[in-house]
Amino acid sequence: MDFQATIDADGRIEPRDAMPDGYRKTLIRQIAQHAHSEIIGMQPEGNWISRAPSLRRKAILMAKVQDEAGHGLYLYAAAETLGVDRADLLDMLHSGRQKYSSIFNYPTLTWADIGAIGWLVDGAAIVNQVPLCRCSYGPYARAMVRVCKEESFHQRQGFEILYTLCNGTPGQKAMAQDALNRWWWPSLMMFGPPDTASTHSEQSMAWGIKRHSNDELRQRFVDMTVPQADVLGLRVPDDGLVHQDGRYRFTEPDYTELYDVVKGNGPCNQQRLSHRVKAHEDGAWVREAAAAYAAKKEARAA
Ligand SMILES: [Fe+2]
Numbered sequence: 675m676d677f678q679a680t681i682d683a684d685g686r687i688e689p690r691d692a693m694p695d696g697y698r699k700t701l702i703r704q705i706a707q708h709a710h711s712e713i714i715g716m717q718p719e720g721n722w723i724s725r726a727p728s729l730r731r732k733a734i735l736m737a738k739v740q741d742e743a744g745h746g747l748y749l750y751a752a753a754e755t756l757g758v759d760r761a762d763l764l765d766m767l768h769s770g771r772q773k774y775s776s777i778f779n780y781p782t783l784t785w786a787d788i789g790a791i792g793w794l795v796d797g798a799a800i801v802n803q804v805p806l807c808r809c810s811y812g813p814y815a816r817a818m819v820r821v822c823k824e825e826s827f828h829q830r831q832g833f834e835i836l837y838t839l840c841n842g843t844p845g846q847k848a849m850a851q852d853a854l855n856r857w858w859w860p861s862l863m864m865f866g867p868p869d870t871a872s873t874h875s876e877q878s879m880a881w882g883i884k885r886h887s888n889d890e891l892r893q894r895f896v897d898m899t900v901p902q903a904d905v906l907g908l909r910v911p912d913d914g915l916v917h918q919d920g921r922y923r924f925t926e927p928d929y930t931e932l933y934d935v936v937k938g939n940g941p942c943n944q945q946r947l948s949h950r951v952k953a954h955e956d957g958a959w960v961r962e963a964a965a966a967y968a969a970k971k972e973a974r975a976a
């Protein structure tokens with residue numbers, strides 16, 4: 675079956691199938707950006723591993739941050755099936771030629787931020803990624819199935835951190851509210867610009883890479899999250915929020931902030947990137963040792 679017939683029949687495109695150049699390029703850009711987001715996303719939370727309030731919380735947070743590294747690895751492997759090298763993708767990240775999700779350019783100021791990230795950021799990631807399990811490119815879709823299962827665990831652990839704080843002292847509850855106030859708007863921006871301003875969406879929908887528009891996904895996230903805020907006893911910081919005909923009407927975030935952070939002017943852009951580059955350089959000896967070991971094993975086998 676040729677490419678278009680497979681897409682029309684809602685089938686899967688596999689690595690050796692013929693595909694238009696634009697399809698390949700779009701997927702490489704999207705999967706790489708997704709992989710970069712997973713590994714950069716380890717930083718705001720890694721920031722709290724040493725300060726988690728108990729051994730149990732520390733163990734859970736370490737496991738979560740490790741999961742994100744694993745997500746990065748599945749995704750780099752999926753991108754490699756399209757004929758690119760992960761070293762080149764990392765190089766593009768380090769030199770600023772490829773992006774990662776802007777949400778990770780915000781700082782984690784208190785322990786409640788770790789709860790808010792799990793609840794809101796992993797929650798938004800799930801809303802974005804569940805439809806990707808049906809993406810037309812097979813390796814990406816299959817990677818997403820496992821990623822989504824782990825993300826739903828992350829979302830629950832974040833909610834549980836906030837639930838504990840919200841049922842603690844007034845000071846703890848205020849800390850949870852403050853975290854929601856700061857993370858709400860950036861979380862809404864995770865779905866990208868509004869449909870009227872989104873540049874890649876239409877073609878990605880036609881190719882079966884994207885299944886829902888940015889605004890549809892944003893609405894789904896709000897509808898899912900507001901009742902959960904009610905359970906926590908927290909107030910979503912939006913005066914325009916009203917429940918109407920089974921859904922929530924809400925105020926759109928300030929997208930000029932999104933564009934500004936994408937451009938590199940968020941509170942932590944420089945710190946995140948320089949930390950990543952340093953971690954990569956510090957890890958050079960591991961890559962060299964692994965390559966030397968592999969070469970030796972090969973020579974022995976020959
Ligand atoms: Fe992840």
Ligand SMILES: [Fe+2]
Nearest residue numbers: 742796825828
């Ligand atoms: Fe996650």
